[in-house]
Amino acid sequence: MDSAVLLKYDQRVPRYTSYPTAVQFTDQVGPEQHAQWLGEVGREEPVSLYVHVPFCEVLCWYCGCNTQVGRHQNTFENYTDLVCREIDMAAAHLHTKPRAAAVHWGGGTPSSIGPARMARIMAKLRQHFDFLPDAEIAVEMDPRVLSADDIVTLTRDMGVNRTSIGVQDFDAEVQRAVNRVQPYELVAETVKNLRAGGIADLNLDLMYGLPFQRQDNFGTSADLAVGLAPERMTLFGYAHVPWMFSHMKLIKDEDLPNAEERLTLFDEALQRLNAAGYIHIGLDHFSKAGSEMAVAQEEGRLHRNFQGYTTDTAKTLLAFGASAISTLPSGFIQNKSAARAYMQAIKDGGLATARGVGLSDEDRLRSHIIERLMCDFQIDLEAICDQYNVPVRHLADDMDKLRPLIDDDLVAVDGWRVDVLPRGRMLVRMACAAFDQYHAPDPEKPAHARAI
Numbered sequence: 001m002d003s004a005v006l007l008k009y010d011q012r013v014p015r016y017t018s019y020p021t022a023v024q025f026t027d028q029v030g031p032e033q034h035a036q037w038l039g040e041v042g043r044e045e046p047v048s049l050y051v052h053v054p055f056c057e058v059l060c061w062y063c064g065c066n067t068q069v070g071r072h073q074n075t076f077e078n079y080t081d082l083v084c085r086e087i088d089m090a091a092a093h094l095h096t097k098p099r100a101a102a103v104h105w106g107g108g109t110p111s112s113i114g115p116a117r118m119a120r121i122m123a124k125l126r127q128h129f130d131f132l133p134d135a136e137i138a139v140e141m142d143p144r145v146l147s148a149d150d151i152v153t154l155t156r157d158m159g160v161n162r163t164s165i166g167v168q169d170f171d172a173e174v175q176r177a178v179n180r181v182q183p184y185e186l187v188a189e190t191v192k193n194l195r196a197g198g199i200a201d202l203n204l205d206l207m208y209g210l211p212f213q214r215q216d217n218f219g220t221s222a223d224l225a226v227g228l229a230p231e232r233m234t235l236f237g238y239a240h241v242p243w244m245f246s247h248m249k250l251i252k253d254e255d256l257p258n259a260e261e262r263l264t265l266f267d268e269a270l271q272r273l274n275a276a277g278y279i280h281i282g283l284d285h286f287s288k289a290g291s292e293m294a295v296a297q298e299e300g301r302l303h304r305n306f307q308g309y310t311t312d313t314a315k316t317l318l319a320f321g322a323s324a325i326s327t328l329p330s331g332f333i334q335n336k337s338a339a340r341a342y343m344q345a346i347k348d349g350g351l352a353t354a355r356g357v358g359l360s361d362e363d364r365l366r367s368h369i370i371e372r373l374m375c376d377f378q379i380d381l382e383a384i385c386d387q388y389n390v391p392v393r394h395l396a397d398d399m400d401k402l403r404p405l406i407d408d409d410l411v412a413v414d415g416w417r418v419d420v421l422p423r424g425r426m427l428v429r430m431a432c433a434a435f436d437q438y439h440a441p442d443p444e445k446p447a448h449a450r451a452i
């Protein structure tokens with residue numbers, strides 16, 4: 001990689017898990033709008049479901065998720081009751097019983113509330129949604145708080161068929177520096193139990209840019225992760241934003257790799273993953289050659305939602321729990337972020353809507369362009385504009401914004417066709433930003449992680 005060129009683009013850009021991004025959500029969208037938009041969900045196309053559990057036993061200092069330390073069974077019990085109540089309330093606004101193609105559990109640590117409570121929420125979802133026989137049921141897991149018995153309950157009783165484990169790094173010094181001590185043996189044992197439980201689709205997360213990471217120790221971590229033979233791997237860049245998450249102040253600036261070192265770490269892991277037969281699907285996702293996700297990308301069927309890259313084709317996502325974001329036919333809705341505020345709102349008998357944004361025709365066009373660029377690294381703008389009855393010249397100014405990327409051989413343009421070249425793939429978000437009408441970075445108030 002030509003680091004001098006790439007580092008020029010180490011700017012703050014959205015991850016484009018949605019468009020418009022969450023930065024555009026406002027409190028102009030509240031519970032009334034939420035209820036009305038739920039009423040527009042039809043039965044023709046299956047929906048996806050998401051449940052957020054905002055509790056963890058201990059806080060990892062790099063964490064950018066909406067979570068808090070929680071250990072009290074009473075809190076877990078109340079939270080479970082209230083998520084069930086929220087599902088009942090949302091279902092009352094639906095004019096149909098939708099079919100469900102997927103459920104994704106995220107957090108926080110979903111299993112922190114215990115498998116029995118998770119099963120109770122699943123039963124509530126099954127009461128209000130018709131699950132497709134091959135529905136995907138995915139759970140993010142933390143090996144430090146997951147026993148072999150928990151795994152049996154989750155896979156056998158709840159039907160969990162996909163999991164993702166946060167590894168980040170196997171090096172003991174790195175683990176201590178981020179307050180996530182999780183030895184290799186523990187992760188290997190969890191993987192063995194998950195496989196015994198029938199899990200055929202496993203993802204491991206690695207993270208580069210953490211304190212004390214070097215080319216050699218991070219390369220070793222990547223090799224150890226590859227040795228566990230997951231179907232998919234994610235290689236996230238740590239976003240150090242202590243002004244947004246105060247616990248990140250516990251990570252010392254001087255222990256962090258600089259931008260050039262981050263690039264080296266990414267490249268090191270990339271080489272090792274490629275050598276082991278993982279294909280770079282997009283931005284930060286890798287998948288075994290021939291896997292469902294790799295084939296979906298080849299065939300232009302890959303999608304992007306709040307969980308990242310996915311083969312899930314549902315356009316509607318109904319999300320429950322604190323901070324959960326729903327994608328509804330007319331726009332995005334986010335619940336109150338703080339667990340306490342979320343729980344109080346549901347207890348008071350209303351939806352816990354905090355904010356959202358409605359979708360204009362222009363947003364839908366740009367959302368389509370950005371999603372295809374993120375997933376396919378190429379796009380025929382003329383064909384897409386035809387679908388939206390918009391003359392392609394409408395995008396002339398946006399094409400001009402690609403000029404620096406074209407001059408640096410990161411993007412190629414032929415007429416109205418745009419290709420993100422292999423050496424520019426890590427910066428695909430910069431190409432997407434050219435088509436983002438709202439992207440106006442404020443250096444005083446950075447709202448996104450850096451591109452590298």
Ligand code: SF4
Nearest residue numbers: 056059060063065108
């Ligand atoms: S386990 Fe995951 S969600 Fe919980 S603190 Fe660590 S990184 Fe954050």
